[in-house]
Amino acid sequence: xxxxxxxxxxxxxxxxxxxxxxxxxxxxxxxxxxxxxxxxxxxxxxxxxxxxxxxxxxxxxxxxxxxxxxxxxxxxxxxxxxxxxxxxxxxxxxxxxxxxxxxxxxxxxxxxxxxxxxxxxxxxxxxxxxxxxxxxxxxxxxxxxxxxxxxxxxxxxxxxxxxxxxxxxxxxxxxxxxxxxxxxxxxxxxxxxx
Amino acid sequence: xxxxxxxxxxxxxxxxxxxxxxxxxxxxxxxxxxxxxxxxxxxxxxxxxxxxxxxxxxxxxxxxxxxxxxxxxxxxxxxxxxxxxxxxxxxxxxxxxxxxxxxxxxxxxxxxxxxxxxxxxxxxxxxxxxxxxxxxxxxxxxxxxxxxxxxxxxxxxxxxxxxxxxxxxxxxxxxxxxxxxxxxxxxxxxxxxxxxxxxxxxxxxxxxxxxxxxxxxxxxxxxxxxxxxxxxxxxxxxxxxxxxx
Amino acid sequence: xxxxxxxxxxxxxxxxxxxxxxxxxxxxxxxxxxxxxxxxxxxxxxxxxxxxxxxxxxxxxxxxxxxxxxxxxxxxxxxxxxxxxxxxxxxxxxxxxxxxxxxxxxxxxxxxxxxxxxxxxxxxxxxxxxxxxxxxxxxxxxxxxxxxxxxxxxxxxxxxxxxxxxxxxxxxxxxxxxxxxxxxxxxxxxxxxxxxxxxxxxxxxxxxxxxxxxxxxxxxxxxxxxxxxxxxxxxxxxxxxxxxxxxxxxxxxxxxxxxxxxxxxxxxxxxxxxxxxxxxxxxxxxxxxxxxxxxxxxxxxxxxxxxxxxxxxxxxxxxxxxxxxxxxxxxxxxxxxxxxxxxxxxxxxxxxxxxxxxxxxxxxxxxxxxxxxxxxxxxxxxxxxxxxxxxxxxxxxxxxxxxxxxxxxxxxxxxxxxxxxxxxxxxxxxxxxxxxxxxxxxxxxxxxxxxxxxx
Numbered sequence: 053x054x055x056x057x058x059x060x061x062x063x064x065x066x067x068x069x070x071x072x073x074x075x076x077x078x079x080x081x082x083x084x085x086x087x088x089x090x091x092x093x094x095x096x097x098x099x100x101x102x103x104x105x106x107x108x109x110x111x112x113x114x115x116x117x118x119x120x121x122x123x124x125x126x127x128x129x130x131x132x133x134x135x136x137x138x139x140x141x142x143x144x145x146x147x148x149x150x151x152x153x154x155x156x157x158x159x160x161x162x163x164x165x166x167x168x169x170x171x172x173x174x175x176x177x178x179x180x181x182x183x184x185x186x187x188x189x190x191x192x193x194x195x196x197x198x199x200x201x202x203x204x205x206x207x208x209x210x211x212x213x214x215x216x217x218x219x220x221x222x223x224x225x226x227x228x229x230x231x232x233x234x235x236x237x238x239x240x241x242x243x244x245x246x
Numbered sequence: 247x248x249x250x251x252x253x254x255x256x257x258x259x260x261x262x263x264x265x266x267x268x269x270x271x272x273x274x275x276x277x278x279x280x281x282x283x284x285x286x287x288x289x290x291x292x293x294x295x296x297x298x299x300x301x302x303x304x305x306x307x308x309x310x311x312x313x314x315x316x317x318x319x320x321x322x323x324x325x326x327x328x329x330x331x332x333x334x335x336x337x338x339x340x341x342x343x344x345x346x347x348x349x350x351x352x353x354x355x356x357x358x359x360x361x362x363x364x365x366x367x368x369x370x371x372x373x374x375x376x377x378x379x380x381x382x383x384x385x386x387x388x389x390x391x392x393x394x395x396x397x398x399x400x401x402x403x404x405x406x407x408x409x410x411x412x413x414x415x416x417x418x419x420x421x422x423x424x425x426x427x428x429x430x431x432x433x434x435x436x437x438x439x440x441x442x443x444x445x446x447x448x449x450x451x452x453x454x455x456x457x458x459x460x461x462x463x464x465x466x467x468x469x470x471x472x473x474x475x476x477x478x479x480x481x482x483x484x485x486x487x488x489x490x491x
Numbered sequence: 492x493x494x495x496x497x498x499x500x501x502x503x504x505x506x507x508x509x510x511x512x513x514x515x516x517x518x519x520x521x522x523x524x525x526x527x528x529x530x531x532x533x534x535x536x537x538x539x540x541x542x543x544x545x546x547x548x549x550x551x552x553x554x555x556x557x558x559x560x561x562x563x564x565x566x567x568x569x570x571x572x573x574x575x576x577x578x579x580x581x582x583x584x585x586x587x588x589x590x591x592x593x594x595x596x597x598x599x600x601x602x603x604x605x606x607x608x609x610x611x612x613x614x615x616x617x618x619x620x621x622x623x624x625x626x627x628x629x630x631x632x633x634x635x636x637x638x639x640x641x642x643x644x645x646x647x648x649x650x651x652x653x654x655x656x657x658x659x660x661x662x663x664x665x666x667x668x669x670x671x672x673x674x675x676x677x678x679x680x681x682x683x684x685x686x687x688x689x690x691x692x693x694x695x696x697x698x699x700x701x702x703x704x705x706x707x708x709x710x711x712x713x714x715x716x717x718x719x720x721x722x723x724x725x726x727x728x729x730x731x732x733x734x735x736x737x738x739x740x741x742x743x744x745x746x747x748x749x750x751x752x753x754x755x756x757x758x759x760x761x762x763x764x765x766x767x768x769x770x771x772x773x774x775x776x777x778x779x780x781x782x783x784x785x786x787x788x789x790x791x792x793x794x795x796x797x798x799x800x801x802x803x804x805x806x807x808x809x810x811x812x813x814x815x816x817x818x819x820x821x822x823x824x825x826x827x828x829x830x831x832x833x834x835x836x837x838x839x840x841x842x843x844x845x846x847x848x849x850x851x852x853x854x855x856x857x858x859x860x861x862x863x864x865x866x867x868x869x870x871x872x873x874x875x876x877x878x879x880x881x882x883x884x885x886x887x888x889x890x891x892x893x894x895x896x897x898x899x900x901x902x903x904x905x906x907x908x909x910x911x912x913x914x915x916x917x918x919x920x921x922x923x924x925x926x927x928x929x930x931x932x933x934x935x936x937x938x939x940x941x942x943x944x945x946x
Contacts, residue, residue: 055572056560059728059776063553066784070550074543076736080743081531093753144718145684163531163743164753174766177717180710180757198743202735211566211763217754220710224625224641226648227516228668233624234679235710235757255891258936259901260929265936269945281940286891292884294845296867296876300888307892379846391525392803392851394534418518422805426844428880431921432492433841435501438925439809440844443514469926 080197086162087243090194093165097218098231100240103191110242114154114186117240121151125178128156128188144177153182157216157241160194161201166215167241168205176212180220185236187216191243249279250315252308252349254322254461255287261461267488268321268352274491275360279319282311288320289336290328294427298336305329305336309345318348319355321484323381323459326351331384351385352484353459357400362407367489370410373481374448375401376458376467377420387459391420401459401483408486416447425466441470448478455479457486492879492921495838500810513645514808520641521802523751524852537744542856544737545793549783552728555698556774559731562701563772566763571773576606579775583608583690583723584615586771590721592617592687598705598712599623600692601639601796602725602775604818620682622711624675631658637812639819640749640798645811679711689715691761693726694795695741696772699734702762703772706745706755713759720768722761727775729792741795744854749797782830787865791826793855800849800859806842815839822849822859829866837875840866902938904931 053061083089091101104113111133114124125136125147131154138147147153155178157167167187169179179185195201207213220235231237249272253265272279288308289301308329312318320326329349337343356362377399381387388399405413424430424440431437445467448456456478458464464480471478504510528534548555560570573579579602587595595617603609609619609630621630625643628651629636636642643651652666661674691712695704703724705712716722732738746752764770783789801807801821812820817828817836825843828836840863849859870876890897907915908930916923939945 055574055578058574059572059774059780060553060557062776062780063556063728063783066780066782067550067552068784068786071543071546073547073733074540076540076544076740078533078536078540078740080533080739097752097754097756148680148684161754164746166754166758175717176713176765180713180717198739199736202739207760207762210766211761212765213760214713215754215758217756220756221708222624222672223750224623224628224643225651225668225671226646227519227641227644228648230669230672232676233672233709233711234622234676234683234714253936255897256929259904259931262932262934262936262939266939266945281945283937283941284894286894286897287887289891292888294864294867295880295884296840296870297881297884297888298868300884303888303892379844379848383847383851390848390851392528392848394529394531420848422844422846422848424805424844426846428883429841429844432494432877432880433497433500433806433844434921434924435497435504436806436809436842437844439504439510440805441926465929466926469922469929472927473925 078199080199081163082196083162086194086196087191089162090160090165093162094218094241097165098221099165099218100238102240102242104242104244106245110188113242114152118152118184123150124152124154125150125182126154127173128154138173138175138178141175144175147175147177147181150178150182152184152186153178154186154188155179157187157189158193158206159201159204160189161198161215162194163197164217166201166217168201168213168215170206170208171210171212172208176210179214179216180235183237185239187239187241189241189243190246247276247317248315249276250312250318251279251281252285252318252320252325254320254325256465257321257461260465261482264321264461264482264484267482267485268319270491271484271488272319275362280315285311288325288328290325291427293328293332298332302336305333306341309337309341309343312345312348315348317350317355317359318345319350319352321352321482322461323351323378323385323387324462326354327380327384351381351387351459353387353401353404354385356404356487362404365407365487367487367491368409369486369489371455372412372414372453373455373457373486374414374416374451374453376423376448376456376463378458378460378463379420379422381459382420388420404487405483408489411486414451414453416444416451418447423463423467425462430466438470441466445470445476449476453478455481457481457483459483492877494841494877495816496810496814496842499814503811503814504809510809513811516644517802517808520751524748524799524802527747527751527753537740538854538856540740541744541854542793544732544740545855548732549729549789549792552731552783555731555733556728558698559696559701560774562698566701568701568764568770568772571771573773573775575777579606579725579773579777580608580611582773584612586723587617587688590688592721594618594620594686595688595690596620596622596682596686596715596719597690598692598707598715599626600690600725601819602692602727604636605777606775620686622679622682622715624672624709627675627679628654635818637820638798638801639796683714683718686715686719688721688723689719690723690725691715693724693730694745695738696726696731697734697738698731700762702760704738704758704760706758708756710757713757716761720765722764722768722770724761724770724772725775726772727779729779745795745797748799748852748854778831785830788826788830788862790857791823791830791862793857794823795855797854799852799854803848803852805846805848806844810842815842822863823857826859826862826866833869833873834875837870837873840870898937901935905933907931
């Protein structure tokens, strides 16, 4: 008997009483102003948020936010300031020393400041390896909570996605909060109108 | 309504005044109160130590003693909780358990059944309320601090009926004092540290008395207070409620 | 009457300042959990749903594990089945060997601790690097974790500073957490860059889609799997949940319960291998399928491994992870240890005052205190009952069953009040170590009643 068969048959053998799946039609917390809540929580978890007006140049905004940035990684068509493209580099290791990575989020979540980023680059290291991460998100794509989010998110063919909320952090040394554990030291969310 | 009084073993031996206060209060509010003479213990000490089968004869005796009563009232949240939650299981197959429906802690009884709205006594002192674990989490005497439920406290409601009293609560409002029955001697260091922390939290409220529904918790903290020469006094809730009787 | 836990706790508490700091730090996490729990009106509803979803899933687990494996395989992921820890370790090593992988970076996985994977791989010549900061510190110190979510909670910054001076060549005497964390960042960045394989645990496995969900604050699971091309997932079969609707319930409960955050920084979903890479999932049983059949204790399988029970437990906070003999401490650890080996881990069963706080914070409503109480009832038949406790219980039972004898004991008990201190307070009196004995009443309630003195 294979291990698979052994495990499955042992599970079956041991089930004594069975329970039904409950009805999970829970609405979850609703916010009067999802945008305001999203912005407040994003800041509370250490992220920056900036509202982008129609017609404003994203590239300008990013330059102003990170004037010292030398290496900028992105594959987004609207980004003109990229110096590296995570689609065309040979190895993900080459993305080390990226100052700013720019990515697109699909859905924002007001209850926790999370943004769903479905992988749309060949090397997903770009989301995690850069010193700073900029996430573009359309402000009308903000939902109230994770129940709504999980109904709204999509994957691309790459088969990876991550909800990211604020910069990488740790409190492992004496419970002292430090930003920039292994990934982004800072995150800026640019909320666009479209 | 026929009331039976159950006086827990350590109340009998160490804090008989708590039994007396309970009797007086119940008599004042209800009239006749029966005290079956052969009662000893509900069995909790042995059960929590891992020998619950030893509590079975005590459970049977309890059923027999109080079979004529409508309610069995005890000045001890943990004993009442023990009978309520464990006797049906301990007596399974032997006896249909009636005690678990009849048993009530005295505060529960006053608040939920008698719905007391007036008390004759005065207690012009500051007290710090000790929310004993079994009272809070097994008998729902107050809203447990872990739960997102509307806040309430049956004991505070009752104490507020006593003239002149100021009721305070310590920080970490329902953290365990560390008695836990034989836990107190099997894990003496943790037990004493828990008790000391709890005692200090009570003292920090500025109260003159620490009060609560469980003499076991009070006995443990009192033992520490005496060892540390802390002047704070201890009194059971029912003694405050019975003040003036 | 002592247990390994009570003796270890004594040593822990002897470090008065450190033990007080430990207690306060963990209570602070409990308070953060409270503030987030109270901020969601639907919090208790979420807990109820979480418990019911888990009960359903566990009691239909064969169906869900199979569905999960099928979905994962349809996504091109290679799924392995391990009956026990040894098989898990062999499978992981074989995968690494096949890929000639020499360096493995890992994000935190209590399952790999359970299987003693690290030691096994190291013995086979694999360089295993823990990448969670707390775990890496402990790995360099060669000591085990003290908490399942905050593994280095018991360490002070000076200890980390000294360690890093030696291992990472940081500035002498600098124990600033930010400085040290950034030094670790550079050190671990180098490890990620040169790793041949990345290993993660799994917080959840979604049966409907084959997703492996990993939650971190550091981003180390993502770094471990974005640089090396080989990704190995270690997953206990009880981690599987039905679908995204269920997942949304758990994800909303997890970080709030564990660390008092609305979410971990990263909640990553791994469905497929990276382009040009390989993804393996090792599904591990190691006793879990047997636990399903354990009527009194199967609900421990609902556990989300959030650690909230530890943070609230007044005993864990005042004794620390190392006082427990099982690698997982606190209320859940007492229960899991007994399920692993009742005879080996029975010392932990004393580490509980039955306050029931853990039951109320558990996001999956595991009946922790009730199960500990049940394990206590089993100790005698396992020949692990504390003999002094048994003796005292027997004596008490005898006295309580003989009311006349009981009355006589109460009559003579006040003598103890008058005994010289050396007779009462000595090595035989565990109560008296830190407390004064209560004063026995001259006249017990019963004797007053008999004399008509209770009116």
